[in-house]
Amino acid sequence: MQWEKVWEAYNINPIQIDKITDRVYKITTNTTIYGLKISKLTIDHIGHWHAVYNYICTHQIYGFVPLILTKDKEPYYILNQTVLFVHPWVESNRTEHIIDESASFFHAIGKLHGSTTQYVDNNENTFNYQSFDRKQKKEELLEYIKFFEAKRFMSPFELQACMHYRDIEWIIEQFEKWNDVYKGLSQETSQRKIVLCHNNLNPSHYVMLDDHLYFFNWEYARIATPIHDICFYLKHAFRYHDCDMKKIVEGLTIYQQYIQLDDREKCELQLQLLNIDSYIYLLENYVHQSMRLEIQMSKGLEQAFRQLLFANQLQTYMFPRLQVNQEED
Structure with a gap:
């Protein structure tokens, strides 16, 4: 993963990167902790997702963990045909028993x-x-x-x-x-x-x-x-x-x-x-x-x-x- 391009796109400077799962990383900076998600979305489906995202933002729908925007004001970043999302890190101590x-x-x-x-x-x-x-x-x-x-x-x-x-x-x-x-x-x-x-x-x-x-x-x-x-x-x-x-x-x-x-x-x-x-x-x-x-x-x-x-x-x-x-x- 070419992390430098991702950090540049989001204007963040990590001091520690922890791999949580194959698709989730915990990114620690001097001031904030972020979560980075490697999405299974393909570029062909990003248009549909973006429409849903705009719907959520336009209607100010409560209850979703917000996404961090890139320097280009995009809610996602594409790196080598892979769709990435960055959001504030949220801790959960829950077991799978819901x-x-x-x-x-x-x-x-x-x-x-x-x-x-x-x-x-x-x-x-x-x-x-x-x-x-x-x-x-x-x-x-x-x-x-x-x-x-x-x-x-x-x-x-x-x-x-x-x-x-x-x-x-x-x-x-x-x-x-x-x-x-x-x-x-x-x-x-x-x-x-x-x-x-x-x-x-x-x-x-x-x-x-x-x-x-x-x-x-x-x-x-x-x-x-x-x-x-x-x-x-x-x-x-x-x-x-x-x-x-x-x-x-x-x-x-x-x-x-x-x-x-x-x-x-x-x-x-x-x-x-x-x-x-x-x-x-x-x-x-x-x-x-x-x-x-x-x-x-x-x-x-x-x-x-x-x-x-x-x-x-x-x-x-x-x-x-x-x-x-x-x-x-």
């Missing part, structure tokens, strides 16, 4: 979505989910289970899949239930909500400062449905065996103080969370790999299974709150 901060997270994402809400004409392409034939999906799952059970000795991964079978079969039924409701709602209104989404909400991309939560690493931010960010967060939270559903429900209640989810959006959330395609992919990948990392693959399968189980728990909160159910009562 539930303890769920209230702060839902306040922050609620404010972000609530302050950027727009209404656009209803378009079936605005929300994409992979619907499936229930019978076909059950048969596909059962074929893998039969293949595993036919072995004299099953591996831990194969035993896991067999033990999961009845629960996954039930989840397919629940997906179909939500799908039936969604089909009846999808064309009822002519408009739908879109918001500014961070689009990459893993726990390393936000930080608590002075009791406020701030987002960074937002180069993939885009305008999308509010469910996009919520689903990303929940899928990560549901990976942990001790996920506290009570805190998740409290968080969703907090979120809806800023932006109400309608029946269609609740269905979209559950359809994404209950979709078993990722789980089936792990089974398929295991069967077709000759060289297997058994422990890693077993861990991945267990996490995918947890995501589905917690999604199943969440629907006991979401389904009774559908307006269509209240109207029927």
Whole structure:
């Protein structure tokens, strides 16, 4: 990396450079500490990102860690076809377990979505989910289970899949239930909500400062449905065996103080969370790999299974709150 060009572009004089990850560096000067991010953005996509950046600045959207401008007043620097961002350094002592901060997270994402809400004409392409034939999906799952059970000795991964079978079969039924409701709602209104989404909400991309939560690493931010960010967060939270559903429900209640989810959006959330395609992919990948990392693959399968189980728990909160159910009562 030709650091001298970067320091010149930002007019900073480092006295120490610490590599935090392959893409993040901590830059210490005599007066300030900066973070330097080597982005995965390509030059072809920088135009879209810049439009989002201008939107954030123009509307003075609160909650993002600001970027340091270059001497040319640009929010990024390109070095050898690589896009770089510099921002004030922010410390975070958080582990990857995010539930303890769920209230702060839902306040922050609620404010972000609530302050950027727009209404656009209803378009079936605005929300994409992979619907499936229930019978076909059950048969596909059962074929893998039969293949595993036919072995004299099953591996831990194969035993896991067999033990999961009845629960996954039930989840397919629940997906179909939500799908039936969604089909009846999808064309009822002519408009739908879109918001500014961070689009990459893993726990390393936000930080608590002075009791406020701030987002960074937002180069993939885009305008999308509010469910996009919520689903990303929940899928990560549901990976942990001790996920506290009570805190998740409290968080969703907090979120809806800023932006109400309608029946269609609740269905979209559950359809994404209950979709078993990722789980089936792990089974398929295991069967077709000759060289297997058994422990890693077993861990991945267990996490995918947890995501589905917690999604199943969440629907006991979401389904009774559908307006269509209240109207029927």
